[in-house]
Amino acid sequence: MIRQLILTDFRSYATARLETAGGPVVLVGPNGAGKTNLLEAVSLLTPGRGLRGATAAEIGRREPGERDGRPWAVSVRLADESQVGTGVPGPGAARRVVRINGEPAPPGRLLDHLRPVWATPEQDRLFSDARADRLRFFDRLVFAAEPDHAAAVASYDKALRERLKLLVDAVEGPPADPAWLEALEARLAESGARIARARVAALTALQAAVDTRADSPFPQADLGLDGVAEIWASEGADTDTLTGRLLDGFRSARARDGAAGRSLYGPHRTDLTALHRAKQRPAAEGSSGEQKALVLNLILAQVTRLRDLAAPPLLLLDEAPAHLDEARRAALFAEIEHLGLQAFMTGTEPALFAALEGRAQMVRVRPGALES
Structure with missing residues (x-):
């Protein structure tokens, strides 16, 4: 499970740090605040392009007037104290690099540590x-x-x-x-x-x-x-x-x-x-x-x-509760708890996660900032 997530020049974040207890994490904030950006960051800790399908060159933060995105990085510390990260070394770089415990590693090695699985609104009519x-x-x-x-x-x-x-x-x-x-x-x-x-x-x-x-x-x-x-x-x-x-x-x-x-x-x-x-x-x-x-x-x-498997799954749910009725929302949360999963979930309204009150870490997401 992820205990710490650090972003540098990733999408809308100049820098961000999130400490977790290892259980469900609920990211609440208005549209455009950067909730999905956080899920995308975690999804990139696996081979492939992540939940948005973006190339490495599209991800780096841009200031007004900058043509290329800045070098970006995503790093996590896991419950076993492993350090896993990915990013690009220069502006507009087309290929990301992976480091595990500070050493370069092929992307396939990420699956030894994390196996993110996600559901996004784009899959609603899959x-x-x-x-x-x-x-x-x-x-x-x-x-x-x-x-x-x-x-x-x-x-x-x-x-x-x-x-x-x-x-x-x-x-x-x-x-x-x-x-x-x-x-x-x-x-x-x-x-x-x-x-x-x-x-x-x-x-x-x-x-x-x-x-x-x-x-x-x-x-x-x-x-x-x-x-x-x-x-x-x-x-x-x-x-x-x-x-x-x-x-x-x-x-x-x-x-x-x-x-x-x-x-x-x-x-x-x-x-x-x-x-x-x-x-x-x-x-x-x-x-x-x-x-x-x-x-x-x-x-x-x-x-x-x-x-x-050696690396258990990590669940990323982007706006998943939004179009579920109350009974199915409660059932979804109950299954996450029953399976012992660490899940990162996003939503615009805290009320959507009322069934998890006291059992999940609530994080307010504002443009470029996190408030636990």
Whole structure:
């Protein structure tokens, strides 16, 4: 658990320090005060771009007239006295660095210490929004338990971009270098097979966690993955078989992808599906409140399946209570306490957190400042 959080030139904060007791932390303040900035800072203590999906160069604080953001840093001291931090060394730097106990470390090592899981207002209509958003959401759930999944997705995405450029350039120019195209598709097939198998394993574990929560006031979902590679993996295809089938598929899709100007085949086209179990209808047909409740149940199921790992999950909830009725708000807080989680939650009104009075640390957030 986080005992101390320090920000330097991060978003709206020139500097900020928050000491915690290790339990739930409620951040209350008006819109624009910087509540979500604090959650984003914690979310960056994991591989990837954090809950806003921002690049490292977009995060540093800017004074009027400054073109590039200032060098920024996020640092935490954990209950075991470990020091974990990340940031950029210079103005506008594109790549962040990670330090653990003062020593440089690869981003994947962050998961040895922290595993942030978050829900944001952007997820309130997750099941009716763009397919790519759902897949990014699910892939983050996957690599919270399997850090290698993030590297496989990054490798796949890079090869996919390079292959598409070759194919598009070849439509009106000279043919693509066949050796380079074969090499890229081999990389895509290998990474894609690893991705598909990891997704299927994670979905199985997540569905099992959802099923154990039958008494939860949050609706349950029956989950699925609509993608040919994931279907093959769920049917028992091993990695070599998956790799061979994907390689054949990429080769067959060359002409179509080049003509379309986009990649129409592969695990990046997979969709996460969800059926509202009680109503037996697709989650996409539900209201934003219904979808939010389904997403929260998935998040709590994710937390349940991560609890036994070396680094327990840390829950970040941005405006999560705002659109829940009083009974579900109370149930959410009760589950957080029952699971023994450290949770950082934001809201505009203290009344939203009345059920936590005396059991959570209340922090007033004002522009650029914190008041405990």
